[in-house]
Every structure is written in C-alpha cells, then in structure tokens.
Amino acid sequence: MNNSDLAQILIRAVQEADSSERLVDAVQELAAAGIEESVPTLIAALGYNNPGAAVAAVDGLIAIGEAAVQPLLELIDDYNYGARAWALRALAGIGDVRALDTLLEAAKTDFSLSVRRAAARGLGTLRWHQVPAEKLESVQTQVLEALLLISQDPEWVVRYAAVTSLETLAIAIAVTLPDQASRITNQLQQILDTDADLGVRTRVKFAQEKIQQQQHQEVFAPKRKLQETEVEVPHRGGGRR
Amino acid sequence: MNSSPQKFEDLSATGDNADGGSLTVEQAIANLESEDLGLRFYAAWWLGRFRIGEPAAVTGLIKALEDEADRTPEGGYPLRRNAARALGKLGDRQAVLPLIACLDCSDFYVREAAAQSLEMLGDPVCIPPLIKLLAAGLDGEQLVSQQPDLSQPYEAILEALGTLRATEFTSLVKPFLEHPIELVQYAAARAMYQLTEEPAYGERLVKALAGERLQLRRAVLADLGAIGYLPAADAIAQTLAENSLKLISLKGLLEHQVNHTTPTTLSEGAIKVINLMDSLL
Numbered sequence: 428m429n430n431s432d433l434a435q436i437l438i439r440a441v442q443e444a445d446s447s448e449r450l451v452d453a454v455q456e457l458a459a460a461g462i463e464e465s466v467p468t469l470i471a472a473l474g475y476n477n478p479g480a481a482v483a484a485v486d487g488l489i490a491i492g493e494a495a496v497q498p499l500l501e502l503i504d505d506y507n508y509g510a511r512a513w514a515l516r517a518l519a520g521i522g523d524v525r526a527l528d529t530l531l532e533a534a535k536t537d538f539s540l541s542v543r544r545a546a547a548r549g550l551g552t553l554r555w556h557q558v559p560a561e562k563l564e565s566v567q568t569q570v571l572e573a574l575l576l577i578s579q580d581p582e583w584v585v586r587y588a589a590v591t592s593l594e595t596l597a598i599a600i601a602v603t604l605p606d607q608a609s610r611i612t613n614q615l616q617q618i619l620d621t622d623a624d625l626g627v628r629t630r631v632k633f634a635q636e637k638i639q640q641q642q643h644q645e646v647f648a649p650k651r652k653l654q655e656t657e658v659e660v661p662h663r664g665g666g667r668r
Numbered sequence: 669m670n671s672s673p674q675k676f677e678d679l680s681a682t683g684d685n686a687d688g689g690s691l692t693v694e695q696a697i698a699n700l701e702s703e704d705l706g707l708r709f710y711a712a713w714w715l716g717r718f719r720i721g722e723p724a725a726v727t728g729l730i731k732a733l734e735d736e737a738d739r740t741p742e743g744g745y746p747l748r749r750n751a752a753r754a755l756g757k758l759g760d761r762q763a764v765l766p767l768i769a770c771l772d773c774s775d776f777y778v779r780e781a782a783a784q785s786l787e788m789l790g791d792p793v794c795i796p797p798l799i800k801l802l803a804a805g806l807d808g809e810q811l812v813s814q815q816p817d818l819s820q821p822y823e824a825i826l827e828a829l830g831t832l833r834a835t836e837f838t839s840l841v842k843p844f845l846e847h848p849i850e851l852v853q854y855a856a857a858r859a860m861y862q863l864t865e866e867p868a869y870g871e872r873l874v875k876a877l878a879g880e881r882l883q884l885r886r887a888v889l890a891d892l893g894a895i896g897y898l899p900a901a902d903a904i905a906q907t908l909a910e911n912s913l914k915l916i917s918l919k920g921l922l923e924h925q926v927n928h929t930t931p932t933t934l935s936e937g938a939i940k941v942i943n944l945m946d947s948l949l
Contacts, residue, residue: 541910629922
C-alpha cells in the first residue's frame, strides 16, 4: 500500500468517526502517519470543538512542518476562534517565518485571547535563519515592538506568552541587535515590578534567569561563538557542491 | 462545578475588554436602582466584572441583596444572584453578614452565589451557617440518601469550607465523597485535601482527569488549580481539555509553589510547571 492509499483510508476513518473517542483515535492515527495529503483533513479537525482531536492534529501538522504552512495560512478559520487558536499553535510550533504577518496581526488584534496567546508564543519560536540577512534587523525590530505591546495585554495568559517570547528574542538579538536588548530587559523588569498576576511575575523571573545564563555563556565563551559563525559559510558552500 | 464557569470567566470566548466602555461607574451604581430591571441586573454584573470596589457600589449591591422587584416565574431572584456574585469579587468584608443572610434565601442560586462569595471573602465567621446548610444532606455523619440531593448548593458549600480551612468539620465534609453526583464528590475531595493535606484526596482528583466527560474534566482542572496539587502537573497537561483551562489549572499549581517556597529562587516544581505551561501556549 502506498502513502496515498493509506492517507485515503485514514482520512475516511476521520470523516466517519461517530463518537468523540473514535474521532480522537482516528485523528491520532492520521497525524502519526505524517503524510502531506492529510494536511487539509488535519486542519479541518482543528474546528471540531474536540480538544483531544485538535491536540493530535496540531502535533501532526507540526511534524509535517513546512509543507503545512501554506495550507494553514490559507485555511485559517476567520469565524471559529477555537479552530483559529489551534491553527496558530500549529504555526507557532512550526516556526516558519512565512507566518510572521499572520502572527503579528493575530497577537495584536484578535478578539479571542486563546488566539492572541498562541500568536504571542509563535512570535518567539520563529526560525530566524530563514530570514535573509539583510532583512533580519528590521524584522526582529518589528517583532520586538509587537511583543513590547502585547506584553501589556489585559489577559494574564497573553502577557505570560509574550514573556516567553521576549525571553527567546532577547537571546536571539544579543548577537544581531545588542543595542535593543536593554529594551527587553527593562520591560521584563517593569512587568516584574508592576504586574498584578503572580503567575506572570513568576514567568518573568524564569525568563530573567534564562537570559542571564545566556549572557554568562557569552562572556565566558565569546571565542567559540565567533568560530562557529566563521565555519558556517564555507560549510554551506560545500553542501551545494 | 457550578462555580467553575465563574472562575473561568476571565478566559471567556469573547475576552471582552472593550465592553466596559458602555457604562461609567456612576451610571452603573445609579442603575442598581433603575426603573428598568434589566439595567439593574446588568449593572450588578458589571460592577463585579470590573471590580468596582467603591463604597457606593458595595452599599448599592448589599441593598440589592434584598431586592423584591426582580423575580423569575419560578420565584427566583435574578438581581440578588448577580449582586451576591459581584460582592464576592469586590473583597469588601461589609458584605459578609448580608451574604450570610442570603444563605437562607428561598432561591437555590442566591444561596449558591452567597456561598461562593463567602469563600472568596474568606471570613471564617460564615463557617457555622455553611455547616447548617451542609447538614441538610446529612444524618449524623452519613448522607441522608443515595439519591441525588439537589436541595442545597453542596459543591459551593464544600469548596468554601475547604478554602476557609474549617478543619473542625472534616467529619461532615467526608461523607460527601460518596455523594451520587460526581461534581459534589470532587468538591468534597478538593475540600478534604485542603483540610487534611492527604495526597489520597489529590490523587482522587487526578484519577478523575481520565474520566469520560469533558465537563467533569474541566471541573477537576479547576479543583486541582485551586488546591495547587503539584503531583497532578503532568496529568493536567495531558488531559483532554482546552489548553486555556489547563493553563489556569497549572497557574494555580505554580502560584502555590511560589507562595510556599523561598522567594529568591524558583523551586524545581515551579520550573517543571513553567515548562508544562510553555508547552501549552
């Protein structure tokens, strides 16, 4: 049996599932197969209002990775905020920068806090190496501005998600935009001093520890870092030949 | 539990942070005495939702606990229910005695709202009247009947007794572990954990996370968050329910960890919970 036949059988099982549990099982099996053809069915499963099926579908879409990005961006459900939140979770898990505009808009303007939360998280999981070097500074600055804004969201869970992303961004820009790094550390300190929510403040402490550990490593191992960057260029060229 | 939608309201679908613009504080307080009963009802909800703790708001809401104008066909008191719910959120202890008086109201939902709000206000003076209501379901230290008994808001009462650490009444809470309604059993397990700190009661809730019904799993998530039972962390992250609810539950565990350990460093448990929460965003 080839992949396509298998996909058809598994997709039919999802469509014909007649109970909540069977649906979860069928989506899990389809997701585990990791076949590109299943992407539209997995995306549809995000909208069944069945958290078990949605979790399985998100895992499957993340495993499929880049091939799922374009369909996710096209099939995002503007009328079902539950499905939209799961789709943004999948995009965040994949980390593809093609999702950047969708993430930015959702994090700043979506009325659903689950969507804003997932999008805020996704802004911290972007794979920066996909961004052309000449655009990296401007894109990272754009994400930084967005996160500084989102970290003031009225909902604790969105602020919490923004803190996780400020943490990873602080580490990413320590090399590319060292001048901007203090804006993140200042914002984190301000949240720690003023946020009403103990959970958010605790997450800030954890982020501060992570960022400090990173700085510590850079102080003591700057040479190693430099060498890594240097060997990267010839290595890539070698691969092409 | 009946109380869980209330606890989760800040994560409601609409995430409404703009709705508040339609009323001012002065208007809302004035509306508590409006001719329009709908406006009164909405004003009481609004004052709670936006935590308007001004003295005039508290006074107005306490007065609304004795409202006679707004009645349902079944004899319920909608405005009293909303006023009782709001007063729990405002944290003003002036409301304690008026809310205790509400425990005698003929409307089940007023009694339930009063018990929930008394839990939030945290004044142990309400323990004896809560015990009096609980005793309606008891014959000595046994349940009166194995039939579902819906005459009193047992969940809210049990949760309040747990939160208020009514340890001298543990023997009256315990029989409700066998109550025929699962939600009441969970409320009892939650209270028993708070009263005794015996892990067996926490584990009973963890076991319930594997149950069949989504509605019950959601309720148990709220319970585990409320008691901050750390050994439940993985089970919470894995149960089949909305991530929003799992995150609230785990936040309860995290805050419990932080409140019970040294403030300078994060405990191993806290870091574990943070990593689980991050994975659910």
